[in-house]
Each structure stands twice: as structure tokens, then as C-alpha cells.
């Protein structure tokens with residue numbers, strides 16, 4: 001949106017006005033200007049100025065809807081003038097943003113802030129519309145430490161028992177990085193063949209050039225790929241055969257997880273991976289130029305639609321009656 005905010009300060013000021021929020025999100029959601037009822041798909045809808053909601057002309061439940069309906073913000077009592085700055089921050093803060101920072105700056109509780117961020121991370125989940133990775137692809141795994149306390153029961157049991165031969169005490173993460181392109185990250189149970197190879201077949205175009213280390217599980221990739229293996233015992237980098245792109249990414253990831261997020265529960269690690277991958281994958285425009293904060297924010301807003309995350313889905317628990325609203 002050409003006249004939209006360009007910086008965090010501008011965003012905070014601009015989104016103070018609910019009409020601006022609705023105008024901004026509406027333009028992303030309905031780019032051709034035709035508002036569509038999220039329940040029945042009808043375009044016969046009218047805007048109710050006083051309530052800042054639309055009303056569908058068909059008679060059905062939920063015929064009145066706000067801009068939040070059908071997005072990660074649906075059912076959230078938190079107002080748009082708080083939601084949108086939070087989304088701006090998570091889209092653009094290179095090292096991430098913690099629920100404590102949101103709590104202190106926006107006047108919502110830390111728990112509410114955490115839930116907002118988890119919903120935002122759902123919007124950051126890659127929709128894979130870019131298809132498979134191709135060209136030169138680096139493949140590597142890393143292990144992220146979690147403290148045994150504050151951990152979900154299942155995760156704790158899994159961790160303490162090593163999840164069938166994994167590295168005990170650490171959570172494995174596999175990264176696939178297309179050089180000059182996108183990264184994809186996932187939590188893995190361990191580094192055996194069954195855990196690491198199917199994702200490569202699913203996400204990397206066959207015939208691509210792939211680089212891995214000498215992990216045995218990767219033997220045999222040459223059936224589908226041009227596969228070069230890094231020999232870490234050698235003291236020099238052998239031309240293009242390296243996974244330095246991923247190794248740089250891992251060191252930044254670990255610094256952020258250790259800093260901003262203090263200790264991420266293993267159960268929630270994949271959401272933090274989605275967040276990190278989103279910012280990495282939105283660092284540049286298709287033409288290679290640097291993506292602006294405004295464009296990264298706008299892209300996040302467009303990914304909010306059609307995604308929902310309830311308290312129960314998030315925590316595995318029913319929301320308690322006396323629980324505050326999120």
C-alpha cells in the first residue's frame with residue numbers, strides 16, 4: 001500500500017485509527033476491492049459504519065463479520081492498534097521479539113503477548129507456494145539444547161529417552177537452504193535415514209545439486225541428485241562444496257534462541273523455526289533488492305488469512321474458565 005506506514009513509529013501512529021487498520025488489511029485481503037463474506041463467499045455485503053463490521057445480505061449465522069474474522073486474530077479481544085504493531089515487530093525485528101518486551105510496551109499481560117506471538121508465528125508458517133527448492137541446495141542438521149525443566153511431559157520423556165537413538169538432551173533441526181533463495185527448517189527425531197531423507201525428496205527438486213556432510217544417512221542421495229559431500233577432516237573449503245550458508249544460519253539461530261527467547265520449550269520449537277525462516281525468506285525481493293519493512297509486514301498480513309490457532313491447539317489444554325481472554 002503506497003500511502004501505508006514505512007517504519008515502526010509510523011505504523012504505531014497510523015494504526016491508532018481503527019479505520020486505517022481496516023483500510024490497510026482490507027486492501028490486502030480483497031485487493032480488487034470486492035469484500036467477500038468469509039462464511040458463504042457472497043459479495044453482497046455492506047459496511048456498517050458504526051460497528052466497523054460488514055454484514056452479508058444472505059441470512060446465515062455469523063453474517064456480520066469484522067476484518068479479524070477468518071484470520072489468526074479471529075475471536076481475539078485485543079484491538080487492532082495493538083495487534084498490528086506486534087505483527088510489525090515480529091516481521092521486522094532481526095533478532096525476534098519476546099513476549100516480555102510486548103508486555104512492557106503494549107500494556108497486555110505477558111501471557112497474552114505470548115499467545116499473540118504464537119498466532120503470528122502461525123501466519124509466518126511457509127505455505128510452500130514457491131514450490132520445491134532447486135539449483136544449489138545445502139543440507140545440514142543442528143541440535144538445539146532445551147532445559148529439562150519447564151518442558152512438556154511428552155517432550156521431556158522423549159528427550160530423556162533419546163527418541164530412538166537421537167542425540168540425548170538436544171532437539172534436532174534439519175535445514176534445507178537454496179543458495180540465493182529460501183530456507184526450510186523442520187524438527188527431526190534423530191538423524192537416521194528415515195528422519196532426514198524424505199524431507200529432501202519432498203522439498204528439493206530432483207536433479208538439483210545438493211551439499212551435505214559425511215553423515216551416513218545421506219548416502220544414496222546421488223540416485224536423485226548431484227550430491228557432493230563435505231569432508232570436514234580436510235583443512236580447506238573445497239570450492240563450492242560447503243554448507244557455510246546453513247552454518248551461518250545455525251549460529252544466528254542459536255544466538256537468538258538463547259538471547260531473545262531465553263529457553264524455548266521443545267514442544268514449541270517449530271514455531272520459532274517458522275518465525276526465523278519467514279524473516280530469512282523475506283529478506284529480499286524477487287529482483288534481489290532488499291525487502292522493506294513495510295513489504296515484509298504486508299506479506300505477513302496477507303498470510304494471516306485462513307489460519308486459526310486456538311488456545312487448546314496451542315497448549316494441548318482446554319482453556320480454563322477463569323483464564324483471561326487472548
Ligand SMILES: [Zn+2]
Pocket residue numbers: 037038039040041042056057058060063
Ligand atoms: Zn454470507
